[in-house]
Amino acid sequence: AYKRFSELLPREERENACSARVPKSQILTLPELRANPFQHRICRVFSTSQDGDDSMSFEDFLDMLSVFSDSATSDIKSHYAFRIFDFDDDGTLDRKDLEKLVDCLTGQEEESRLSNAEMEQLIQNILEESDIDKDGTINLSEFQHVVSRSPDFARYDVFQ
Amino acid sequence: RDYQQADIKYLSGWKQWKRTSSKSLKKVLGEVKELSSYLELWRHDIHSIEGKFGTGIQSYFSFLRFLVLLNFIIFILMFSFVTLPSIIAKYGVFNSSFAKIPPKNIEPHCTVYEPSGSKGLTYFYTYLKDLLSGTGILEVTSLFYGYYTIDAAWISILRYNLPLAYLLATFAYLALSLIWIIKRSVGGFKQNLVHAEDPFQSYCNKVFAGWDFCITDPHAARLKHRSLQYELKTDLEEERLKRKIADRTTKEKLRIYSLRIFINIIVLAVLSGCFYSIYRATVFSQENSTVSIRHDVRRLSANLLVQYLPSIVITMANFLAPQIFSLLIRFEDYSPAFEIRLTLLRCVFVRLASIGVLLVSLWSQISYCDNDECKACGYNYKLYPCWESEVGQEMYKLMIFDFIIILAVTLFVDFPRKFLVTHCSCKPVQWCGLQEFGISDNVLEIIYGQTICWIGTFFSPLLPAIATVKYFIIFYIKKISLIHTRKPAARPIRASSSNFFFLVVLLIGLVLAFIPLGVSIAYIPSSKACGPFRSFNTSWAVVPDTILEFPKGLQQVLYGIGSEAFAVPFFLVICLIMFYFIALAGAHKRVVEQLREQLVMVRFDPLFCTPKV
Numbered sequence: 001a002y003k004r005f006s007e008l009l010p011r012e013e014r015e016n017a018c019s020a021r022v023p024k025s026q027i028l029t030l031p032e033l034r035a036n037p038f039q040h041r042i043c044r045v046f047s048t049s050q051d052g053d054d055s056m057s058f059e060d061f062l063d064m065l066s067v068f069s070d071s072a073t074s075d076i077k078s079h080y081a082f083r084i085f086d087f088d089d090d091g092t093l094d095r096k097d098l099e100k101l102v103d104c105l106t107g108q109e110e111e112s113r114l115s116n117a118e119m120e121q122l123i124q125n126i127l128e129e130s131d132i133d134k135d136g137t138i139n140l141s142e143f144q145h146v147v148s149r150s151p152d153f154a155r156y157d158v159f160q
Numbered sequence: 161r162d163y164q165q166a167d168i169k170y171l172s173g174w175k176q177w178k179r180t181s182s183k184s185l186k187k188v189l190g191e192v193k194e195l196s197s198y199l200e201l202w203r204h205d206i207h208s209i210e211g212k213f214g215t216g217i218q219s220y221f222s223f224l225r226f227l228v229l230l231n232f233i234i235f236i237l238m239f240s241f242v243t244l245p246s247i248i249a250k251y252g253v254f255n256s257s258f259a260k261i262p263p264k265n266i267e268p269h270c271t272v273y274e275p276s277g278s279k280g281l282t283y284f285y286t287y288l289k290d291l292l293s294g295t296g297i298l299e300v301t302s303l304f305y306g307y308y309t310i311d312a313a314w315i316s317i318l319r320y321n322l323p324l325a326y327l328l329a330t331f332a333y334l335a336l337s338l339i340w341i342i343k344r345s346v347g348g349f350k351q352n353l354v355h356a357e358d359p360f361q362s363y364c365n366k367v368f369a370g371w372d373f374c375i376t377d378p379h380a381a382r383l384k385h386r387s388l389q390y391e392l393k394t395d396l397e398e399e400r401l402k403r404k405i406a407d408r409t410t411k412e413k414l415r416i417y418s419l420r421i422f423i424n425i426i427v428l429a430v431l432s433g434c435f436y437s438i439y440r441a442t443v444f445s446q447e448n449s450t451v452s453i454r455h456d457v458r459r460l461s462a463n464l465l466v467q468y469l470p471s472i473v474i475t476m477a478n479f480l481a482p483q484i485f486s487l488l489i490r491f492e493d494y495s496p497a498f499e500i501r502l503t504l505l506r507c508v509f510v511r512l513a514s515i516g517v518l519l520v521s522l523w524s525q526i527s528y529c530d531n532d533e534c535k536a537c538g539y540n541y542k543l544y545p546c547w548e549s550e551v552g553q554e555m556y557k558l559m560i561f562d563f564i565i566i567l568a569v570t571l572f573v574d575f576p577r578k579f580l581v582t583h584c585s586c587k588p589v590q591w592c593g594l595q596e597f598g599i600s601d602n603v604l605e606i607i608y609g610q611t612i613c614w615i616g617t618f619f620s621p622l623l624p625a626i627a628t629v630k631y632f633i634i635f636y637i638k639k640i641s642l643i644h645t646r647k648p649a650a651r652p653i654r655a656s657s658s659n660f661f662f663l664v665v666l667l668i669g670l671v672l673a674f675i676p677l678g679v680s681i682a683y684i685p686s687s688k689a690c691g692p693f694r695s696f697n698t699s700w701a702v703v704p705d706t707i708l709e710f711p712k713g714l715q716q717v718l719y720g721i722g723s724e725a726f727a728v729p730f731f732l733v734i735c736l737i738m739f740y741f742i743a744l745a746g747a748h749k750r751v752v753e754q755l756r757e758q759l760v761m762v763r764f765d766p767l768f769c770t771p772k773v
Contacts, residue, residue, distance in 0.1 A: 035381035037371065081368065098367075105370055106392065107385030114389070118396050125363045125399075132756055143368070150365040 021055040032068075037104040041084045078147045082140050092137040098123050201225055205639060212377055213597070213642065220599050221635065223662045227610055228631045230340060234333045234617065235624035241329040242621050243302050245320050249313035261311040261695060270537035273306070273545040273689030292560060293467045294553035303556070303622045305548035306690040323692040323702045330618045330677070337614065337670055345663035366391060398495050405495075420492050427506065430484055434477040434510065435517045441473040442521040446543075470554070471561035474514045478608070481510045482601070504600055508665055511608045512672050515558075515615065519676045522551060527684065538685030546690035548619045551680070555616030555623065562609050563630045570641045578645040594647040602638065603662050606631070607669050614673040618680065 024043050033039045046064045047056050056064070066072055067080045086093055087100045102122060103113055114122065130138050130146040138146075202225055210218035249258035290296035294304065301307060313320045370388055408416075448466050465472075485506045489499050526547045529535050534542070544550050574595070581594055613627040682700040686693035693699045707718055720726055 035378045037381070037385070085368070102367060102392070105367065105385070106389035107382070114392065118393065121396055121399070122363065122367075122392060126367055129364045146364045147368055150369040 021057050022061070023055045027056055037107075038084055041087065045080065045083045074148060075144070078144045079140070081147065082143045085143075092139050093143065094137040095123055098126060098138075201228070202635065209639065209642070216599055217597055217642070219659050219662070220602060221639070223603065223659075224606060224631060224635050224638070226344070227606060228628055228635070230337060231610075231613060231624045231628040231631065233336065234613075235622070235628060237333050237336070238329055238617060238621045238624060241325050241332075242308065242322070245313055245315060245322060245325065246302065246308050246310055248315055249310060249320070249322075254316050256313065256315045258310045258313040260309060269533060270541050270688040271694075272541075273687075289464055292464060292557075294556040299549060299553070303620055304552045305619050305621075306546045308621075308692050309690045309694065310692060311695060321706070323696070324706050326621075326692050327681070327699060327702055330681075333617060333624075334614070334670070334674065334677070338667075341663055341667050341670065345660060345667070362395065366395070401495055416493055423488050423492055426488060427485065430481060431510065431513075434481060434514065438470060438473050438477065438514055438517045439521040442470045442518055443525060445469040446522070446525050468557060468561055470518055471558050474518065474558070475561065475565055477514055478511055482507045504661075507600075507604055508607075508668065511604055512611060512669055515608070515611060516672065516676065518554065518558075519551070519615070522554060523679075523684065526550070537688060539687065541687075541689070544687070546687050547684075548680075548687060548691055552616060552619030552623075555612055556620055556626075558612050559609065559616065559623065559626060559630065562605075562612070563634070566605065566634060567637065570637050574641050574645040594645065597642055597646045603665070606634070607662075607666050610666065611669040611673050614670060615676050618677055 024047075027033065027043055028039055033042065036042065042064070043056065046060050046067075048060055067076055082093070085097060085101050087097045088094075093101075099119060102119065106113060113119075127136065127138070130142050132142050132145070202221070206218055206221050206225070209221055246258075248254065249256045286296060290298050298304070299306060308322065308326065310322050313322050366388070370391075371384070445466050445468075482503070485503050489503050492499075494502065526539050526544050528540055529538075534540055539547055578594060609627065609630070613623055616623045680699070682698055685697055686699045688694050693702060696702050696705065707715060710718070
């Protein structure tokens with residue numbers, strides 16, 4: 001893991017990799033993140049940088065690897081997945097977050113988005129399935145409940 | 161990291177040592193696991209396929225790898241308990257010997273068996289013919305049942321009961337396959353049960369767990385986007401369709417049901433047509449395949465064609481029937497998901513039942529008896545002095561032909577198609593386009609091959625080795641074909657449901673393999689001219705004979721287990737346990753519902769909202 005992190009840094013900073021911070025543009029060149037539609041959210045969530053430029057230190061990088069590895073429990077994975085999907089960082093997934101999520105999944109081009117009516121129907125169905133307290137948003141515990149019963153969620157192991 | 165360093169200062173020496181030792185143990189275990197994952201067959205190949213084509217296709221290749229391992233283990237089992245002792249006894253290694261005890265109370269004409277081995281001058285194409293049809297030179301090798309004509313063997317000084325070992329090895333490989341498949345499918349079953357319990361979870365599953373984080377290629381990512389969009393759109397459309405179906409009038413319902421009954425009758429007619437043609441082809445092939453005395457090339461190829469006729473007819477039926485079914489099902493007006501499932505079910509039935517029909521027609525030929533001499537032996541001794549070898553040869557031919565077809569389709573259909581599409585830009589060719597990788601078709605193909613292997617291993621103990629090599633080569637053929645000539649499917653199957661589906665169909669194949677084997681072992685008289693079961697009526701008869709040699713006490717115990725006084729209470733206890741688990745599952749479900757309601761109440765309950773003073 002340390003080797004991959006230091007490869008992202010420019011040559012002169014390599015010896016100091018433990019304390020250096022890698023800018024976001026470099027992180028996005030990782031093959032696993034390059035094709036991922038949630039790349040910006042992943043960088044935002046795992047970065048602990050104070051200036052909001054989404055750069056990552058070695059600890060942040062390790063955090064990211066450990067969450068995406070085989071040995072992370074589904075609790076941890078679902079916690080971080082919730083934070084990644086929460087586009088406006090308000091602690092709940094409301095309609096706008098779900099809309100942005102579905103747009104990310106179907107692709108960024110104009111013709112690949114769902115129509116308004118389809119989007120409405122889809123979000124209605126999602127909220128019906130997962131919103132237990134019927135407040136129109138999905139909070140962390142509802143999300144974890146719904147995800148624990150998803151058979152495909154456990155396959156979030158990226159970095160081999 | 162700062163927390164860890166602060167902790168270390170406060171811990172005593174013993175706790176520190178414990179912590180460092182557990183850390184190093186974890187590290188060692190992690191490295192061992194990493195090393196053992198390098199030993200896993202094709203790990204890198206399957207991972208790269210997953211990255212480029214998604215988890216659905218990857219599950220097909222994992223399934224193929226599972227079958228390679230299963231066949232290899234079955235081969236090891238049969239080889240070490242059946243073939244190896246026979247070879248040791250026949251060649252006299254370690255002072256071993258064997259005895260061929262002629263069976264008592266049997267008419268002498270039943271015991272005449274002269275396989276035409278290599279007699280003097282043989283031409284090259286007879287070798288080829290023998291290789292392809294299992295007769296001649298191959299018939300007398302350890303590949304087929306006829307080689308094991310050993311009634312008692314002594315390895316050094318120990319007596320080795322070969323007939324019993326042969327039968328027990330057969331049961332062992334069937335049991336091993338059953339247990340291994342069930343073990344693999346239990347995980348998928350649990351997930352499916354959870355998934356089916358709440359059928360309205362499908363949207364959340366698709367949206368929250370939909371993106372495959374293993375994709376590294378931007379091209380594949382674009383395809384995944386498109387497939388997700390397609391999936392969501394089809395699901396929403398299905399929901400709209402369901403609402404439309406619920407609003408149907410009675411007149412429309414009547415029309416649709418009568419149409420469905422009519423189409424099912426057509427399907428049954430198609431199936432019976434296929435089965436009848438397989439029956440006639442087998443009968444024709446058995447009646448007309450003669451050992452060529454004159455070394456004539458034309459005779460040779462015609463003879464080979466006749467020998468392979470059942471395989472050809474089965475392959476054609478397996479190719480045509482799915483096309484017809486997918487054409488017919490459009491008229492039946494089902495929801496798209498149900499359409500796929502019903503077509504798959506029909507295709508599975510065609511593939512597996514055609515093997516059954518082949519075997520039934522073979523047996524009708526073998527047990528066809530029209531004179532007293534034949535009745536004395538119990539089977540048609542003139543044409544089939546060693547009928548188990550014949551059945552083994554048919555299974556061998558089926559397997560070889562299956563392999564040849566897969567090779568031929570890849571070489572002569574896929575690659576030319578790709579060549580045409582890339583170099584010829586005329587409209588019809590571009591409209592045809594590249595073929596998708598049809599996961600269900602390919603899976604049915606290999607399950608068909610595996611069923612043949614299971615049935616054939618009793619008659620031909622080295623067949624699993626051929627199956628292992630065949631699947632090994634097929635992996636590479638399919639991988640190359642996938643990478644170079646296929647476009648990814650527009651409608652992907654999810655990995656979780658497809659794993660379970662593959663294993664369920666494989667289980668159906670295994671259960672279907674039990675039936676012919678059971679009938680052969682227990683009902684049809686074993687051939688008196690060859691094989692380890694010469695001195696017994698049927699192959700199963702070796703078990704009661706062995707039990708009679710046990711000490712009295714053990715015999716009593718075994719009789720007790722087999723009697724009704726034991727079986728009926730045992731069955732009742734099993735039923736009780738099953739009902740208990742069903743009731744428990746129902747109770748858990750009710751508890752989950754209650755807790756969900758409580759969760760809703762908690763939000764509005766003032767008792768929980770006010771902080772404790």
